[in-house]
C-alpha cells in the first residue's frame with residue numbers, strides 16, 4: 446500500500462515513472478503544497494532541537510517554551526498550506542468561469558454573424574431589398590400556402606423604362622442611385638408586411654402579393670406608378686416622361702395542385718412584354734384566358750392633372 450501511495454504521490458508530482466527518462470511535467474497545486482508541507486515539517490523537526498537548546502540555555506519563560514513555539518509555527522504552516530491549496534483551486538475556478546464567459550461571448554458573436562450572413566444571402570447587395578434567390582423561395586412558399594388556404598396570389602414584374610438610355614446619359618453610378626430610389630418607391634407602394642419587394646434582375650423588380658386578387662394587384666401597381674411619380678427622378682431623354690417611369694406586368698392566380706409557381710412568373714412576364722409593347726409607363730395584367738386588364742402609368746408631363754385609373758375590362762369583372 447505504501448508503495449502504491451508513493452507511486453500515486455510521485456505521479457501527482459508530475460513524475461512520469463512509467464517512462465524510462467523520468468521526464469517531469471508541472472506538478473498540480475495539491476502536490477506542490479504537499480511538497481511544501483513535507484519540506485517545512487522536515488525543516489521544523491531538524492531545527493527544533495537546536496532552537497530548544499538555545500531557549501534552555503537562556504532560561505526562557507515557560508510561555509516561550511520551544512515546543513509551544515514549534516507547535517504554533519507548525520499550525521501556522523498548515524494554515525498557510527491550506528490557503529495555498531484553496532487559492533489555486535479558487536484560481537482554477539476563476540479561469541474556468543472566465544473561459545465559460547469567453548465561450549459564451551464567442552457563441553453570441555457567432556450567432557450574430559450567422560444571422561448577418563443569412564440576412565446577406567437573402568438581400569441584394571446594391572439595393573438592400575430581397576434578392577432573386579430569396580424571392581424564388583418565397584414564391585414557392587407562398588404558392589404552397591395559397592394552395593393550402595385557397596387564396597389568390599399575385600405577382601407584379603416591374604421594369605424601368607429605357608434604363609440603358611438613362612445609364613448612357615447619366616453614367617452607371619447615377620444609374621445605381623436611380624435603381625435605389627426606384628427600390629425605395631416600390632417599398633413605399635406596398636402596404637402589407639407579407640408583401641415582398643425583390644430585385645428580379647438588373648433593372649427589373651418583382652412584387653409578390655400573397656392573398657391578393659387581380660384587382661388588388663392592379664391597386665398596388667397603381668401605387669407603384671404614383672410612388673415613383675412622387676420621387677420624380679429626372680430623365681430628360683425618356684420618350685415616356687420627363688421622369689423615370691416603369692412598365693408593370695401583373696398576374697394573379699388561385700393556384701391549384703396542377704399549376705406551378707413559375708406559371709405566375711410566365712404570365713407576369715407576358716403582361717410586362719405587352720406593357721413595353723404598348724408604349725411603356727403602364728400596367729398590363731395577364732390572367733389565363735379569363736381576365737385581361739390594363740392601367741396607364743403616371744406621366745408627369747401630360748397627366749399631372751389627370752388621375753390614374755385602372756382600365757378594368759368589364760367583360761371579365
Ligand SMILES: Nc1nc2c(ncn2[C@@H]2O[C@H](COP(=O)(O)OP(=O)(O)OP(=O)(O)O)[C@@H](O)[C@H]2O)c(=O)[nH]1
Pocket residue numbers: 571604605606607608609610612616617618619620621624646647648721725
Ligand atoms: N447602373 C446600373 N445599370 C444596370 C444595372 N443592372 C442592369 N443595368 C442596365 O440596365 C440596362 C437595361 O437595358 P435594356 O434591357 O436594354 O432595357 P431598357 O433600356 O430599360 O429598355 P426597356 O426595358 O425596353 O424600356 C442595361 O444597360 C444594363 O446595363 C445596375 O445594377 N446598375
